[in-house]
Amino acid sequence: MSRDRDPFERALEAIRIKLRSGEGLQGRALAINLLARELGVSQTPVREALAWLAGEGLVVRGHAGYVGRTFDGASLAELYRLNLAHVLAALSADLRAATPGLAGQGTRPPWPLTDSADPNATFDVLVAQAADRTLLASLRRTREPLSPFVAAEAPLIGDQEATMEALRLTYPDPAGLRRAARAFYRRRVHAASMLFSATLERLQI
Known part of the structure; x- marks a missing residue:
């Protein structure tokens, strides 16, 4: 035992x-x-x-x-903005590493990066690829409070499949991944109030 x-x-x-x-x-x-x-x-x-x-x-x-914790639409939108900032920071580091003459360029793992069909999981892996432990830890601190609201994303926004396809088509190009990340998170920022309300209704709060 x-x-x-x-x-x-x-x-x-x-x-x-x-x-x-x-x-x-x-x-x-x-x-x-x-x-x-x-x-x-x-x-x-x-x-x-x-x-x-x-x-x-x-x-x-x-x-x-x-x-x-207590949230509202505005604070939820801010969390999504913070998540986007972490992803963009990781991909900016990737762009610097890919610049000729700069050290640190490495080989990316093949696609798909995870078995999950959730873009959030893929963005987590992209941040992890930056090999910056502080950045990854900070992402997790801003990602965790979003967990109760993620279930509302699919029925309200419904962009998971399209986002995964965009990531697949652009991977491993950091510039293309940045464009996909901006579009993904900005949709959530704009829908934050609806995501918040739908989550409270689902949880009967």
Whole structure:
């Protein structure tokens, strides 16, 4: 029998999954005692996990305990803009590396980059290819809060298939990938208020 994972790590991952699904969204309480009972651990690792997530900006600590983040259309649009900035920064580094006379040019892996049909996963890989750990970590911090809203993208925007085709046709050209990234994220910026409302309706908040 394998050894049980560290209670803190189990609690941290379990709460992350809950946040990705929308639990706690819009300032709803994340009760330590209820989470501990549900996860089968003591309250201490749950409390430590919530403190860790508060440090990442994924939850907020208030007078009565921890609650999820509160969003609106404007703040959601800003998160999409930040995601775009990370992708463009990664691809700008790629352009510099591809410039004759500059060091760092490498060979890209073949297409497809992931088994996922979600462009978000492909953009994550493109950022990872920049081999900049700080940039990748920063992307993940801005990507994670978007998780509850991603489910609304397909029915409201419906551009996943077209975006994947655009990425396939332009890969590995950084300039073409930048154009595809701008178009993908700008559609989400413009639709942010609708994505926000649809997500709250789906979660019955």
